[in-house]
Amino acid sequence: MSATQTQTLIEPHGGKLVDRTGPRPDGVDRLEQVPLTSRELSDLDMLANGALSPLEGFMAQHDYERVVEEMRLDRGLPWALPVCLAVDTPPKGDEVALTDESGRALAVLEVDDTFEYDREREAERCFRTTDEAHPGVARLYAQKPLYLAGRVTVFERAEPAFPELALDPSGTRGAFAERGWGRVVGFQTRNPIHRAHEYLTKVALETVDGLLIHPLVGDTKSDDVPAATRVECYRVLVDGYYPEARVVVSAFPAAMRYAGPREAIWHALCRKNYGCSHFIVGRDHAGVGDYYGTYDAQLIFDEFEPHELGIEPMFFEHAFFCRVCGQMATPKTCPHGADDHVFLSGTKVRELLANGELPPAEFSRPEVAEVLVAAYR
Numbered sequence: 001m002s003a004t005q006t007q008t009l010i011e012p013h014g015g016k017l018v019d020r021t022g023p024r025p026d027g028v029d030r031l032e033q034v035p036l037t038s039r040e041l042s043d044l045d046m047l048a049n050g051a052l053s054p055l056e057g058f059m060a061q062h063d064y065e066r067v068v069e070e071m072r073l074d075r076g077l078p079w080a081l082p083v084c085l086a087v088d089t090p091p092k093g094d095e096v097a098l099t100d101e102s103g104r105a106l107a108v109l110e111v112d113d114t115f116e117y118d119r120e121r122e123a124e125r126c127f128r129t130t131d132e133a134h135p136g137v138a139r140l141y142a143q144k145p146l147y148l149a150g151r152v153t154v155f156e157r158a159e160p161a162f163p164e165l166a167l168d169p170s171g172t173r174g175a176f177a178e179r180g181w182g183r184v185v186g187f188q189t190r191n192p193i194h195r196a197h198e199y200l201t202k203v204a205l206e207t208v209d210g211l212l213i214h215p216l217v218g219d220t221k222s223d224d225v226p227a228a229t230r231v232e233c234y235r236v237l238v239d240g241y242y243p244e245a246r247v248v249v250s251a252f253p254a255a256m257r258y259a260g261p262r263e264a265i266w267h268a269l270c271r272k273n274y275g276c277s278h279f280i281v282g283r284d285h286a287g288v289g290d291y292y293g294t295y296d297a298q299l300i301f302d303e304f305e306p307h308e309l310g311i312e313p314m315f316f317e318h319a320f321f322c323r324v325c326g327q328m329a330t331p332k333t334c335p336h337g338a339d340d341h342v343f344l345s346g347t348k349v350r351e352l353l354a355n356g357e358l359p360p361a362e363f364s365r366p367e368v369a370e371v372l373v374a375a376y377r
């Protein structure tokens with residue numbers, strides 16, 4: 001395909017990019033206030049900008065039930081995780097004001113329904129465990145007891161953590177169209193990108209028009225590398241090692257749920273809304289601890305017909321530098337043994353960085369390692 005051809009981007013999930021932003025209505029200050037947690041605020045912002053299309057608000061019971069049981073919205077469309085707002089009591093009026101933790105009103109919710117939910121069942125179905133040591137389960141168990149459903153209109157958008165990386169789905173779609181891209185692969189990450197993931201993104205990019213590096217910048221576990229450090233790592237990596245005309249780096253405002261396989265589907269569908277036709281799914285995508293099998297997040301895609309998801313997953317093995325091959329490879333492409341591979345455990349890498357030492361260049365680009373060393377200091 002030549003670059004001058006007009007390319008068509010993938011349709012949003014459900015066919016239409018939702019926009020739930022709007023002007024501040026009169027009388028918001030008189031409405032009952034519902035404060036949102038930081039995870040719910042992330043969801044609200046993604047409802048506003050269409051990242052969660054076709055959702056227009058927090059889920060009603062019929063959608064919630066079918067999502068939990070069958071990974072589908074009530075209308076049959078695939079959807080992997082609940083997007084719900086937890087409250088203590090049903091509101092009295094038809095509308096409520098949704099606020100941040102400081103009490104600032106951000107949105108109005110048209111009250112549709114308030115319903116009870118079973119935390120253990122949601123945990124078992126969505127996280128595949130009821131173990132409270134799982135961070136997603138712990139968050140779920142700490143929630144208020146009812147879900148409040150209804151369409152939202154957001155008049156005050158969240159301050160983006162990284163304004164230079166803040167692109168809504170309409171923004172990434174515009175950026176792709178401007179570059180003449182039709183086939184775009186999305187890469188979700190919540191870690192600095194070392195050589196292994198650089199390799200996966202480049203192998204994927206070889207087969208499509210463009211790459212969206214889409215780091216998650218919402219809440220993560222406290223032991224994950226802070227978003228500000230990661231963003232600096234992405235900047236030096238892309239500046240030094242990717243052709244500018246083939247890559248867009250933008251922030252994904254979601255909070256991590258650590259739901260492993262289901263979150264892989266959810267991440268893919270969100271990226272479809274951002275305009276990605278392809279999505280990289282590595283080993284243990286969105287996993288935590290050893291709750292999920294290494295390939296569970298890839299296998300779960302078999303539970304849908306490919307046309308139902310629209311976005312095409314690209315599955316990868318773990319990559320490494322092989323000294324004999326003299327290049328990056330995976331078990332699929334390299335016949336040599338582990339002794340020939342440059343392997344460093346996460347613990348070993350943290351130890352090196354904490355001592356101010358750079359990991360080998362076969363493991364991490366020196367520019368990236370230097371950012372991490374400075375952050376550890």
Ligand SMILES: [Zn+2]
Pocket residue numbers: 322323324325326329334335336340
């Ligand atoms: Zn080899």
